[in-house]
Amino acid sequence: MKKPTYHIKSYCHIRENTVSLNGVELFVGNGPNFPVFIKSVYKKFKVDYPKFFKMDNLSKLAFMAAEVLLTKENLGSGVDNNIALVFANRASSLDTDRKHGASIEDDNSYYPSPAVFVYTLPNICLGEISIKHKLFSENSFFIFDGFNAEHLFHYSSSLLDLNKAEEVLCGWVDLDENNYEAFLYLVSKDVGTKYSVKAINSLY
Template sequence: MNSQYHITSFCNIKNNTVSLNGSVIYNDENNDFLEFIKAAYKSFETDYAKFFKMDALSKLAFLAADILLKNEGLKQEEENNIAIVFSNKASSIDTDRKHQNSIQNKEDYFPSPAIFVYTLPNICIGEISIKYKLFSENSFFIFDAFNAQHLLDYTNSLLATNKTEKVLCGWVELDGDHYEAFLYLVTNEGSITHNKQNILKLYNT
């Protein structure tokens, strides 16, 4: 299997900071995640009205992907053959808690549909796919910790079997006040070799 695929760009969001390819492009001292992500959304002039209806995990994943894909110059009016491979530890636990509270706070079982729709972690993949017309493979894996080896093997397999031209992959974690996103794009060309060492290095940037 070809091991010489390359990372063309990467985006990190954590600690009130957004970085693209290792350079800080946005910083906000607001410690509240929802206020931070809302301010970042406005700063990057992201045009997607549905953003404000998303759950917190989807907002985090969507913004990181949007920043990265816009930097790649993707045309939103055309279909893009890009697969998505995401992972995290907490799944959709933040939204699951809100869903449970919406049930407990009602006399009858009638949970909020607006919350219930986000009680699967892969819903964030759908939000990204809709905006950028991504109709290739997509998966969301749950691990105890960031698993660079799995992302490497799964992504290389998709590319080697010609199931996609590029893969948007990484880690999108949100649980209460803790959040972090690390997404990167893999293809046949680029300056950073797609291997475990480089994935870990960029994740820890």
């Protein structure tokens, strides 16, 4: 059976203090660390979404990358946008896991917080994006030792093959201590760059 062909409509990077869309630099920050930088990104793109400030670092990173990419797509409100979310990374939610771990390490300062604990799962960032963009769609979060274009390609294609989604927002969102990197792209049945493992790797 011949497999159908899909296309990459657009893509977004957030890394090294820079936000870019389809390879074009949109914003360069000069924050000394990730929290300061991502707040400047939030301000630059005028998001106006107070829940952003409650999110952990991984969710903030994933949320802003999705925001930059999906704003361009002009998703209609009131309609069901069947865009699946397929994300992967290396460090899972370890950045927040370490925070929760520190809050319970010492019996004399044992203060676990539900607001921190809820973010000790990597897929919470998918929930944050789903809430913002009203996506009632397929969600999955995978962990690999490094960027794995082959997996992203096959799994997102399978969702389109099986009509589980009309489009897939796909990519790598990793945050570990001072290192962060987001690369998201939107795959659809429409026109664009022909979808392949090679195409993913070259855009990454």
